[in-house]
Amino acid sequence: MKFKILIILIFSLSGFSQNSSKYSNEFLNIGVDAKSISMSKAVVSNIDDVNASYWNPAGLIGVENSQISIMHSNYFANIANYNYIAYAKKIDRESAIGFSMIRFGVDNILDTTQLIDSQGNIDYDRIELFSAADYAFLFSYARKNRFIGINYGINAKVLRRVIGEFANSWGFGFDFGIQYQSKNGWYFGIMGRDITTTFNTWSFDDSRLNEIQNAITGQNQTLPQKREITIPSIQLGLSKDFYFENDYSLLAAFDLFLMFDETNDILSTSIISINPALGLEIGYIDLVFLRISAGNFQKELDYSGEKNLSFQPNFGIGFNLSNFEISYALTDIGDQSTALYSNIFSIKFDIFNSR
DSSP, X not given: OHHHHHHHHHHHHHHHGGGSOTTTTGGGGXXXXXXXXXXXXXXXXXXXSTTHHHHOGGGGGGOSSEEEEEEEEEETTTXXXXXXXXXXXXXXXXXXXXXXXXXXXXXXXXXXTTSBOTTSOBOGGGOEEEEEEEEEEEEEEEEEETXXXXXXXXXXXXXXXXXXXXXXXXXXXXXXXXXXXXXXXXXXXXXXXXXXXXXXXXXXXXXXXXXXXXXXXXXXXXXXXXXXXXXXEEEEEEEEEEEETTTEXXXXXXXEEEESSOOSBSEEOSSOEEEEEEEEEEEETTTEEEEEEEEEEEEEEOTTSOEEEEEEEEEEEEEEETTEEEEEEEOSGGGOSXXXXXXXXXXXXXXXXXX
16 A cells, blocks of 8 residues: 555656756755765765754754854855855754755856947946845754654745846745654654745846847847746665774765656656765764765766766765864865866854753
């Protein structure tokens, strides 16, 4: 019976792809927290801090009091900036809340639509600047169910996307996550993103768009669709901690990313695509951590038309000093994939309640 329900669910989700925008809200797939990114995002089963508001809200139960996390990174040779801040607080022994905000934007873009005046003269003083930015606001709630031994959590997402004065959109969606720890120390996790699909509704400034279209006669472009649909995706995770002589530890994590669409992932069909990720974290006296991982396995076409397998190896280090933790990640070591390498830093603070 459970197998039949699963099959029905998969075919239902695959049906959404018929009317979806394939790269809708793609900025939300970049990820947050240098620690998690250096693990190739294989964290859905073991995340237990403030950053769980993004990866799996069920993990917020692991927050002891209150935590703040901040991350900054640059992409495309510092053209794009990615900023993230999150806050989480334990409500009681069985529940926690969190809030996080993401901004991915390109600023100081030249607006040359007014470069040529009505007499056909070029006037550089008429150039203005604008920004194209995507915002995500996540409101999270987590709860522990002691009767069946699982943690579960939900995200309510509000999305705001702005392209200068030309266009803007609002979007809404939900995520749902579960975590479970077995008696022998294995951690299991599942994260369903955009479980109800996420809708974005765009509005356009027709007057500004007409200025662009009339700039080059005969090369007008049609307006994009006013509605985008982000279809659901699922992340499954398995991990375990190993300890050696009380000083050294090893966290091994393996995740599967499931997309209900045909992609270039290593396993892909017309119904579902699957991409694995493996991450290892070696720790010394819970003070210094070394992380290495591999993910984003893709089938890429070379110049001869043949498909080759590429992947993205990542590296990271972390330092845990009392209530302060700093992490660094270097993505795509050795340029093994088409993704550009990035240097990512994040900081996490523990806030202890005074009594």
